[in-house]
Amino acid sequence: MTVLADKSLEPHRLTSAQRVLSILGVFDTENLALSLSDISRRTGLTLSTTHRLLNELLRWGALSRHSDGKYSIGLRILELGTLAPQGGQLREIALPYLHDLQHATRGNIHLGVPEGHDVIYVESLRARDTVPVPSRLGGRWPMHATGTGLVLLAHSSQEFQEEVLASKLRRYTDHTLTDPDALRHFLAEVRKSGVAIVQSQLTHDAMAVAVPIRGPRDRVVAAVGITVPLGSPSPHSLVPALAATSRSISRALGAPSAVTDAGVPRQTAHWQVREVKYSSSAGR
Amino acid sequence: MTVLADKSLEPHRLTSAQRVLSILGVFDTENLALSLSDISRRTGLTLSTTHRLLNELLRWGALSRHSDGKYSIGLRILELGTLAPQGGQLREIALPYLHDLQHATRGNIHLGVPEGHDVIYVESLRARDTVPVPSRLGGRWPMHATGTGLVLLAHSSQEFQEEVLASKLRRYTDHTLTDPDALRHFLAEVRKSGVAIVQSQLTHDAMAVAVPIRGPRDRVVAAVGITVPLGSPSPHSLVPALAATSRSISRALGAPSAVTDAGVPRQTAHWQVREVKYSSSAGR
DNA sequence: AGCCCCTTTTCCGTCCAGCGGAAGGGATTT
DNA sequence: AAATCCCTTCCGCTGGACGGAAAAGGGGCT
Numbered sequence A, B: 001m002t003v004l005a006d007k008s009l010e011p012h013r014l015t016s017a018q019r020v021l022s023i024l025g026v027f028d029t030e031n032l033a034l035s036l037s038d039i040s041r042r043t044g045l046t047l048s049t050t051h052r053l054l055n056e057l058l059r060w061g062a063l064s065r066h067s068d069g070k071y072s073i074g075l076r077i078l079e080l081g082t083l084a085p086q087g088g089q090l091r092e093i094a095l096p097y098l099h100d101l102q103h104a105t106r107g108n109i110h111l112g113v114p115e116g117h118d119v120i121y122v123e124s125l126r127a128r129d130t131v132p133v134p135s136r137l138g139g140r141w142p143m144h145a146t147g148t149g150l151v152l153l154a155h156s157s158q159e160f161q162e163e164v165l166a167s168k169l170r171r172y173t174d175h176t177l178t179d180p181d182a183l184r185h186f187l188a189e190v191r192k193s194g195v196a197i198v199q200s201q202l203t204h205d206a207m208a209v210a211v212p213i214r215g216p217r218d219r220v221v222a223a224v225g226i227t228v229p230l231g232s233p234s235p236h237s238l239v240p241a242l243a244a245t246s247r248s249i250s251r252a253l254g255a256p257s258a259v260t261d262a263g264v265p266r267q268t269a270h271w272q273v274r275e276v277k278y279s280s281s282a283g284r
Numbered sequence C: 001a002g003c004c005c006c007t008t009t010t011c012c013g014t015c016c017a018g019c020g021g022a023a024g025g026g027a028t029t030t
Numbered sequence D: 001a002a003a004t005c006c007c008t009t010c011c012g013c014t015g016g017a018c019g020g021a022a023a024a025g026g027g028g029c030t
Helices: A016-025 A036-043 A047-060 A075-081 A085-105 A147-154 A158-166 A180-193 A235-253 B016-025 B036-043 B047-060 B075-081 B085-105 B147-154 B158-166 B180-193 B235-253
Strands: A063-065 A071-073 A108-115 A118-125 A140-142 A196-199 A206-214 A220-229 B063-065 B071-073 B108-115 B118-125 B140-142 B196-199 B206-214 B220-229
Touching: A016 A036, A016 A047, A016 B016, A016 B047, A036 A047, A047 A063, A047 B016, A071 B085, A075 B075, A075 B085, A075 B108, A075 B118, A085 A108, A085 A118, A085 A220, A085 A235, A085 B071, A085 B075, A108 A147, A108 A206, A108 B075, A118 A147, A118 B075, A147 A158, A147 A180, A147 A196, A147 A206, A147 A220, A158 A180, A206 A235, A220 A235, B016 B036, B016 B047, B036 B047, B047 B063, B085 B108, B085 B118, B085 B220, B085 B235, B108 B147, B108 B206, B118 B147, B147 B158, B147 B180, B147 B196, B147 B206, B147 B220, B158 B180, B206 B235, B220 B235
Parallel strands: none
Antiparallel strands: A063 A071, A108 A118, A108 A220, A118 A140, A196 A206, A206 A220, B063 B071, B108 B118, B108 B220, B118 B140, B196 B206, B206 B220
């Protein structure tokens, strides 16, 4: 427990909004239910402040409380989350195609979108009879360590790619691509071939195939991927099915390049999230 | 849902936490992307306050911003939402069984949990070739108007049931059950038979069959339902499959009554959310 | 062009709401 | 019984959040 509050010369200059958010932020996959004092310790907020805020969050439905007194994320947050355009909305459109893909291939299917240096799985369909991969709906993984992530990275801006390559790239297995030069090479391949095929990036016994999905201005907005057990027949045989799925979804999203015949032009909603720049240093 | 700003003589006595939450609260299925001034108007907050809070939410990832300047719910919220024990966790456990159920029956499958007077769909699997029902993942519907909701209501406490029956029960179609006495009768039937079969509660052309799912102390924690087109062969033929699915999920959740043989006792997590009572009046 | 209206952004002085300390009440352990 | 934890409530003080105002941007219309 390295929870030692650094009370040297930084007496927690937080705005009240940040306090609220910091409470929500203490929940993660390993901490699904926390007590008042847990939360107080982990946020660094005083007990009374934490207590008051927890009650406000509870009343609103952002948190729920269990019979043992612990707090968890509430359903209202789940509900809210489905309103994220790159999340619930995209999922809604893509789901039928993903189902078809799963029927056809019997692999684990992922639909990933970029956030920060990570991919977030907006949908994760698991096959019953294949390798269990560590991928949940809502899961977050570094881009360099997943098939879908590498596809998204390959189609990001040059600066963004370099920014990611310059960061610390965690090695999950001894096959994980972490060398910047090797990655640059690989990303170029992905751009050229339109597909990423990788082995054992995250766990030893799996391989992944992923392709991009395009939205309105033909921008890459997401990626679909299949994960299959390591020694599977031929990952290349999965490419056509993936490509077809990607094309269908892209068309449904209104990607110009995917629109072949005179289909009904779908409503083009608010895709393509602007990269917002903050004064990353200088407090406010 | 009393969103009408009562600007008579109430100069917005809001806590700062409430201000933050009220911003998140303005997003719904009809308002996926809103501008600063939209949000300011709808929350009743001043422009400058809204502006500041939006930036804080943006920086944290609770919101995202589009190229047209509008704001939407961010992926971080989606991610958070999956941490809700009654949501993402339950979904995780139930999903394979729900898939099986869909294969077997080819209907629209719903997994609902109670929140307030409503059901929230924690999973929604749509069949391609059947009636489109208005049910999204994360969707919220009044209990009296859905099959899953009626099941959950039937297994709630007596007081809660009366509380719901006493509230205004919206009529969606002319078949929607809204008469308290008729509902009481129906709920008793559901308790006795263990299944709810209803017609055209929400839309005219559908019928639904739903059964409860039990968790640890055999408490009803969720409900599974199938929705099929109105004149389908026999809804009763769906009951066995539903019952089997329910039992499988209940067992996986650790419901005593569903544990038949010496299966591995699952970890019993924090189910059964306590109903927390607030001093509902007197704003401090 | 120029004009007008609407939106977003920034600045700054005031004031009160949110903060944290402290104390009280349970529950469980030594 | 004392000690230790956790949760809850109360209250006085202060600094940060608030809102007014004005500047900076952005279309659309004549």
